Amino acid sequence: MILPFLIIIPLLAAFLITLISGGRDSWAIVFSILAVISLLALSVFSFLSTGSQTFIYEMSGWKIPLTICLVQDALSTFMLVIVNLIALTSLMFSVSYIRQYSAPWKYYALFMLLIAGMNGVIATGDIFNLFVFMEIALFSAYALVAFGGKAEEYEASFKYAVMGSVSSTLILLGIGILYSATSTLTMAKIAEILPTLDVKLTYWVGAIFLAGFGLKAAIIPFHAWLPDAHSSAPAPISAMLSGVFIKSLGVYVLIRLFFNVFGGVAVFNEVFLVIGAISMIIGVFLALGQWDIKRLLAYHSISQIGYIIIGIGLATNLGILGGVFHLFNHAIFKALLFYNAGVLEMTTGTRDLRQMGGLAKKLPTTSFTSMIASLSIAGLPPFNGFFSKLIIFIAAIQAGRPVYAFLAGLGSLLTLASFMKMQRYAFYGKENKDADKTLAKVSTAMKWAMISLAVLCLLTSLMVIPGIRELTLDPVVAVIMNKTGYIAEVLGR
Amino acid sequence: MVIYILCFALLLVGIYGILTKRDLIKIILSLGIMGYAVNLMFILFAYKRGAGYAILVKDKAVTAMVDPLPQALILTSIVIELGITAMLVALAIRLFEKYKTFDITKIRRLSG
Numbered sequence: 001m002i003l004p005f006l007i008i009i010p011l012l013a014a015f016l017i018t019l020i021s022g023g024r025d026s027w028a029i030v031f032s033i034l035a036v037i038s039l040l041a042l043s044v045f046s047f048l049s050t051g052s053q054t055f056i057y058e059m060s061g062w063k064i065p066l067t068i069c070l071v072q073d074a075l076s077t078f079m080l081v082i083v084n085l086i087a088l089t090s091l092m093f094s095v096s097y098i099r100q101y102s103a104p105w106k107y108y109a110l111f112m113l114l115i116a117g118m119n120g121v122i123a124t125g126d127i128f129n130l131f132v133f134m135e136i137a138l139f140s141a142y143a144l145v146a147f148g149g150k151a152e153e154y155e156a157s158f159k160y161a162v163m164g165s166v167s168s169t170l171i172l173l174g175i176g177i178l179y180s181a182t183s184t185l186t187m188a189k190i191a192e193i194l195p196t197l198d199v200k201l202t203y204w205v206g207a208i209f210l211a212g213f214g215l216k217a218a219i220i221p222f223h224a225w226l227p228d229a230h231s232s233a234p235a236p237i238s239a240m241l242s243g244v245f246i247k248s249l250g251v252y253v254l255i256r257l258f259f260n261v262f263g264g265v266a267v268f269n270e271v272f273l274v275i276g277a278i279s280m281i282i283g284v285f286l287a288l289g290q291w292d293i294k295r296l297l298a299y300h301s302i303s304q305i306g307y308i309i310i311g312i313g314l315a316t317n318l319g320i321l322g323g324v325f326h327l328f329n330h331a332i333f334k335a336l337l338f339y340n341a342g343v344l345e346m347t348t349g350t351r352d353l354r355q356m357g358g359l360a361k362k363l364p365t366t367s368f369t370s371m372i373a374s375l376s377i378a379g380l381p382p383f384n385g386f387f388s389k390l391i392i393f394i395a396a397i398q399a400g401r402p403v404y405a406f407l408a409g410l411g412s413l414l415t416l417a418s419f420m421k422m423q424r425y426a427f428y429g430k431e432n433k434d435a436d437k438t439l440a441k442v443s444t445a446m447k448w449a450m451i452s453l454a455v456l457c458l459l460t461s462l463m464v465i466p467g468i469r470e471l472t473l474d475p476v477v478a479v480i481m482n483k484t485g486y487i488a489e490v491l492g493r
Numbered sequence: 494m495v496i497y498i499l500c501f502a503l504l505l506v507g508i509y510g511i512l513t514k515r516d517l518i519k520i521i522l523s524l525g526i527m528g529y530a531v532n533l534m535f536i537l538f539a540y541k542r543g544a545g546y547a548i549l550v551k552d553k554a555v556t557a558m559v560d561p562l563p564q565a566l567i568l569t570s571i572v573i574e575l576g577i578t579a580m581l582v583a584l585a586i587r588l589f590e591k592y593k594t595f596d597i598t599k600i601r602r603l604s605g
Contacts (some may be wrong), residue, residue: 139580142584145587151588152590152603156603158517158584158588169528172531172570173534179535183560199509
């Protein structure tokens with residue numbers, strides 16, 4: 001029974017940090033690093049030991065329709081590995097980065113709550129419990145976006161908080177309607193009862209959930225909060241928000257609800273394809289015009305989420321494989337890019353690309369890792385982004401939808417152009433004479449956080465090799481595609 | 494049926510307020526109205542005409558009961574809304590300190 005610990009450990013760490021840190025951050029760092037290392041170890045262990053099985057944990061001794069259950073299958077453990085992996089590197093990066101703000105120990109407590117919320121959303125099998133954990137994660141996200149204490153950060157946080165709570169209210173309404181129709185809150189039980197009811201109910205609830213969780217996933221037209229919130233937050237938090245937050249609260253829940261609970265309704269797959277394509281193209285066009293480096297990366301998050309949604313919306317084995325694989329890869333290279341942006345902001349004191357230039361010699365590690373990440377996100381071989389985009393591309397052609405394959409190729413080309421611009425203005429090109437000559441020092445932990453993710457950019461492309469794929473990605477795809485399997489496994493029939 | 498429609502109208506009032514009001518405090522109040530509408534909807538889902546409360550007492554005969562689960566859920570959701578309102582008001586105070594106004598059309602340092 002591993003899953004409860006993935007929620008208990010970060011909650012306990014957050015509690016202990018606020019209790020004994022005493023205004024200094026030394027104990028906070030020790031507790032949070034210990035907590036996240038144990039979380040990563042537990043999640044990797046649970047992913048490797050789960051395989052294609054499903055384990056259920058029923059809380060406090062009650063049986064399933066009455067209790068809150070936690071579901072451990074390939075999909076949830078896969079997401080847990082991503083969340084805790086990015087959390088560890090983000091924490092490594094935070095230690096020296098966050099010292100520039102006041103009261104850093106509060107940051108660690110909020111960070112632990114953020115992880116607790118995300119792990120809870122992923123692990124739970126009960127739809128109201130999902131809502132509660134989602135709110136825990138959102139609360140800490142609002143606070144962390146405003147952590148810097150500048151006017152823009154409060155503005156972004158307020159905007160995010162208003163939009164986020166409107167969508168949470170919609171989600172609560174959807175949960176209420178589902179409960180009144182099925183008289184249960186366990187997702188597997190809902191999935192069992194829904195086919196016996198009128199199909200209109202699924203459409204209505206699906207539309208409400210699509211708006212609610214679509215806002216969390218920042219799919220266009222629900223994207224307006226993302227560029228502000230993700231660019232205003234401190235860099236490690238931007239990496240967490242863009243890398244895993246929008247995926248665990250948005251994309252993961254959409255996959256779980258629309259495939260495992262609603263049973264993959266064809267209409268919603270079409271909607272996924274259309275909004276995925278719109279997000280992919282409009283996101284990258286909006287990114288092209290940006291000069292603020294973190295805004296540019298934030299718009300690319302919208303665009304890359306579009307790729308994932310297209311892969312999911314194709315609803316073929318290969319399409320979902322591509323979507324899930326791209327989800328994993330995007331978490332890695334987008335977190336890395338935000339660390340690079342954080343280093344640039346810390347050392348040069350600006351986020352404007354036009355005021356940078358010629359930093360490749362001064363910041364060799366940052367320059368090298370950001371080159372790798374840029375090539376990955378633009379989809380060039382042999383990095384991981386290439387393989388996942390290729391799989392989505394092939395899947396779109398195989399499914400008889402060459403339009404989406406064409407759009408995916410176009411999006412990839414524009415992404416490449418936009419990142420060449422970033423490389424050219426930040427690291428190469430003419431040195432900015434007005435810039436301060438004394439660059440702030442990049443700590444060793446920050447360098448290791450970036451290097452480890454850069455190595456992972458290369459290593460995770462090995463996941464396409466059939467032997468490794470059968471162990472890692474195939475069970476995840478099987479869980480998503482096997483709609484009635486989720487019901488049978490969770491309810492134990 | 495009428496009561497459901499009225500409840501939905503309350504939800505729409507909340508959404509209208511969020512979309513059209515320019516004052517930060519009015520936006521926060523509209524969010525509250527929207528939340529109340531959804532909470533009320535839950536209670537309506539649980540309600541049965543002529544049913545008693547769901548508590549077993551010794552000498553009282555067991556009759557039809559309203560569904561107690563949505564009421565428990567709503568308690569949780571009210572606590573969450575309290576937290577979110579406190580958070581938003583705190584942010585509004587800080588925004589007022591920085592911008593000297595509650596008008597959202599004047600709070601625009603972040604652009605597209």
